[in-house]
Amino acid sequence: MVTVKDIANKLGVSPSTITRALADSTRISTRTKTLVRRTAAEMGYVADTAARTMRSRESTLIGLLIPDIENSFYAQIAKAFSDVCNAKGFQLTLAVSDDDASIEERHVRALVSARCAGIAIVPTASLSTQSAALLSSRNAAQLIRRNSALNLDWFGINDVEALRSATDRLLDLGHRRIGLLCGEAQLNSARDRYQGYRAALCERAAPFDPALVMRGPPRASFAQRAANKLKSAATPPSAIIAAGAGLSEGMLNAAASWSTAEQEAISLVGYCDCSAFRWWGESGLTAIDLPVRQIAGDLCSALIQRAQAKSEEPRRLEDHLYGSRLVLRGSLRFANPS
Amino acid sequence: MVTVKDIANKLGVSPSTITRALADSTRISTRTKTLVRRTAAEMGYVADTAARTMRSRESTLIGLLIPDIENSFYAQIAKAFSDVCNAKGFQLTLAVSDDDASIEERHVRALVSARCAGIAIVPTASLSTQSAALLSSRNAAQLIRRNSALNLDWFGINDVEALRSATDRLLDLGHRRIGLLCGEAQLNSARDRYQGYRAALCERAAPFDPALVMRGPPRASFAQRAANKLKSAATPPSAIIAAGAGLSEGMLNAAASWSTAEQEAISLVGYCDCSAFRWWGESGLTAIDLPVRQIAGDLCSALIQRAQAKSEEPRRLEDHLYGSRLVLRGSLRFANPS
DNA sequence: AAAGTCTGTGCAATCGATTGCGCAGACACC
DNA sequence: GGTGTCTGCGCAATCGATTGCACAGACTTT
Numbered sequence: 048m049v050t051v052k053d054i055a056n057k058l059g060v061s062p063s064t065i066t067r068a069l070a071d072s073t074r075i076s077t078r079t080k081t082l083v084r085r086t087a088a089e090m091g092y093v094a095d096t097a098a099r100t101m102r103s104r105e106s107t108l109i110g111l112l113i114p115d116i117e118n119s120f121y122a123q124i125a126k127a128f129s130d131v132c133n134a135k136g137f138q139l140t141l142a143v144s145d146d147d148a149s150i151e152e153r154h155v156r157a158l159v160s161a162r163c164a165g166i167a168i169v170p171t172a173s174l175s176t177q178s179a180a181l182l183s184s185r186n187a188a189q190l191i192r193r194n195s196a197l198n199l200d201w202f203g204i205n206d207v208e209a210l211r212s213a214t215d216r217l218l219d220l221g222h223r224r225i226g227l228l229c230g231e232a233q234l235n236s237a238r239d240r241y242q243g244y245r246a247a248l249c250e251r252a253a254p255f256d257p258a259l260v261m262r263g264p265p266r267a268s269f270a271q272r273a274a275n276k277l278k279s280a281a282t283p284p285s286a287i288i289a290a291g292a293g294l295s296e297g298m299l300n301a302a303a304s305w306s307t308a309e310q311e312a313i314s315l316v317g318y319c320d321c322s323a324f325r326w327w328g329e330s331g332l333t334a335i336d337l338p339v340r341q342i343a344g345d346l347c348s349a350l351i352q353r354a355q356a357k358s359e360e361p362r363r364l365e366d367h368l369y370g371s372r373l374v375l376r377g378s379l380r381f382a383n384p385s
Numbered sequence: 386m387v388t389v390k391d392i393a394n395k396l397g398v399s400p401s402t403i404t405r406a407l408a409d410s411t412r413i414s415t416r417t418k419t420l421v422r423r424t425a426a427e428m429g430y431v432a433d434t435a436a437r438t439m440r441s442r443e444s445t446l447i448g449l450l451i452p453d454i455e456n457s458f459y460a461q462i463a464k465a466f467s468d469v470c471n472a473k474g475f476q477l478t479l480a481v482s483d484d485d486a487s488i489e490e491r492h493v494r495a496l497v498s499a500r501c502a503g504i505a506i507v508p509t510a511s512l513s514t515q516s517a518a519l520l521s522s523r524n525a526a527q528l529i530r531r532n533s534a535l536n537l538d539w540f541g542i543n544d545v546e547a548l549r550s551a552t553d554r555l556l557d558l559g560h561r562r563i564g565l566l567c568g569e570a571q572l573n574s575a576r577d578r579y580q581g582y583r584a585a586l587c588e589r590a591a592p593f594d595p596a597l598v599m600r601g602p603p604r605a606s607f608a609q610r611a612a613n614k615l616k617s618a619a620t621p622p623s624a625i626i627a628a629g630a631g632l633s634e635g636m637l638n639a640a641a642s643w644s645t646a647e648q649e650a651i652s653l654v655g656y657c658d659c660s661a662f663r664w665w666g667e668s669g670l671t672a673i674d675l676p677v678r679q680i681a682g683d684l685c686s687a688l689i690q691r692a693q694a695k696s697e698e699p700r701r702l703e704d705h706l707y708g709s710r711l712v713l714r715g716s717l718r719f720a721n722p723s
Numbered sequence: 724a725a726a727g728t729c730t731g732t733g734c735a736a737t738c739g740a741t742t743g744c745g746c747a748g749a750c751a752c753c
Numbered sequence: 754g755g756t757g758t759c760t761g762c763g764c765a766a767t768c769g770a771t772t773g774c775a776c777a778g779a780c781t782t783t
Binding site: 048097103 | 768769770771772
């Protein structure tokens with residue numbers, strides 16, 4: 048590895064001159080600067096990030112900790128982070144928790160250890176106390192999901208409203224038995240989604256059947272089983288809403304194995320519109336469209352801004368709430384009069 | 386930030402004792418170890434990765450540079466890397482080039498600067514000389530795509546064979562006008578795919594019409610336009626193969642906007658099977674199924690192994706070639722006798 | 724001509740964890 | 754008693770880039 052000292056030796060000057068020349072300091076003659084830069088390029092010099100981080104005590108690393116990267120929803124988040132980081136000269140380090148609290152803790156530790164300038168986390172429901180402690184009083188924020196154990200700003204969706212309006216729409220179409228695939232209640236966000244669903248039913252005086260609500264881990268595998276179970280019930284729902292990204296994936300995987308008749312008998316609603324939803328069936332899946340990129344981009348920008356501002360004053364916690372809208376596609380049908 | 390020195394001061398011992406206790410050195414008494422560990426935990430100590438990297442001159446960072454993260458294909462690669470890194474105690478840093486050589490070069494520079502233990506790259510067709518120079522003689526390898534400017538090991542698919550067999554299958558079904566969406570010829574991998582297609586046509590003595598081959602940037606946007614153009618041609622093809630992950634996405638986006646009749650008139654074949662392909666139309670998209678996870682996992686493991694072996698002897702370049710198979714789904718039909 | 728102002732560089736300390744070497748005390752063995 | 758041997762721990766250097774301070778020479782001002 049070529050170091051500053053190597054260049055200095057080659058040119059017969061001191062290391063300080065090299066750094067200053069490369070950093071474009073005003074105290075270095077133009078002639079020297081040009082010479083140094085050319086030599087550095089020739090020698091293939093690349094500054095050592097570790098040394099720089101150490102000396103300056105600040106890194107240009109942004110940590111993103113998500114439960115899944117294969118789901119399009121989280122992939123969109125990662126892309127938004129990548130773009131913002133790119134634009135502002137930061138690097139992205141990606142950590143995938145697989146919705147496992149112990150993996151999550153390892154990652155949190157690694158991100159903190161790397162002295163990330165900022166950390167964004169989509170927390171698991173069972174986030175460890177350790178993780179929470181490690182993140183508190185650091186430049187971190189939670190994204191989409193909100194875990195009350197985490198004393199951090201939150202950037203997310205108005206989930207009550209999102210689910211209420213989706214449910215409302217189904218009621219408009221005459222559906223009375225609406226299935227819900229929903230995450231576990233430890234997360235405020237899953238609770239909100241459930242409550243939105245309940246609120247819509249209540250306001251419209253529609254019957255509520257607990258058997259239609261399937262709660263479980265926010266994974267595709269769970270949703271797939273749950274959706275199949277709903278379909279095969281004695282009196283199956285005429286519509287199903289997946290209240291989560293992983294859950295939508297599982298629901299579609301299940302429904303893809305249904306017969307055409309079965310598919311037509313049940314209207315489906317997904318969470319977070321992704322381009323593959325347009326590939327669903329003949330004319331696409333109806334979905335709750337969230338401004339994911341916007342949210343993730345805003346969060347990433349906020350983290351970077353705070354990192355650069357480095358004000359030490361304790362801030363009050365903030366929630367950043369975003370709206371959503373329903374994108375109507377072929378997967379919604381009028382309920383058959385029963 | 387709590388440092389080793391802080392713990393040492395608190396316990397009235399030297400910093401060396403702390404490090405050794407935490408590293409479980411044999412020269413430290415069990416009593417001291419326990420004490421140190423408890424104190425470290427209480428004080429919320431987290432080692433500084435930068436300092437450690439600097440001293441040891443080796444990081445636990447694996448860099449992955451891909452053109453896109455929203456495409457399921459690359460997301461699967463990222464997941465495989467994440468899993469392997471996780472299992473071996475490494476961290477993943479993700480860089481997205483958007484198929485732009487200048488962004489790519491910035492990322493390469495950053496990854497090298499971070500002294501990554503290993504770097505995997507899915508190179509752009511127009512990879513800069515700079516990038517190639519930076520990567521050469523480092524622990525790096527190219528993945529899927531192969532750029533001859535890069536003097537690195539390659540882990541990828543037998544693309545000639547993959548495209549030959551897909552084309553063959555379409556010929557079996559009676560198709561004679563088969564469209565091809567393909568990347569630009571600068572990349573060996575794109576060239577291979579094209580050649581596989583040509584080879585199949587040639588062997589079966591099927592006519593070759595250059596107008597059916599759309600070559601361009603490996604992006605969804607290009608493929609979408611190209612697929613639409615093929616469909617609207619005077620004598621449209623009865624089948625289209627997308628010879629790339631991004632191209633498949635674009636092809637489906639285009640086809641999703643076609644009428645049912647139009648969709649039924651053209652058999653589609655995608656590249657790299659992803660779960661969303663099963664959502665396509667009524668019974669899923671036929672696709673060339675690649676062992677992506679396997680490839681990516683193997684590559685990541687190889688990088689880590691080499692990093693740990695740290696042998697200085699120059700190695701010969703190796704190619705790691707994987708096979709593929711066609712997954713048949715509803716998007717394939719017999720050609721209408723014309 | 725003396726004093727003041729720039730310019731262009733070098734010196735040396737610093738960031739935090741790690742480790743080779745050395746040292747002191749305890750104990751064993753002949 | 755003398756000589757090893759082992760255990761437990763401290764000293765100080767090291768990794769590479771950065772930066773406050775100092776300093777030498779050139780040039781300007783009164």
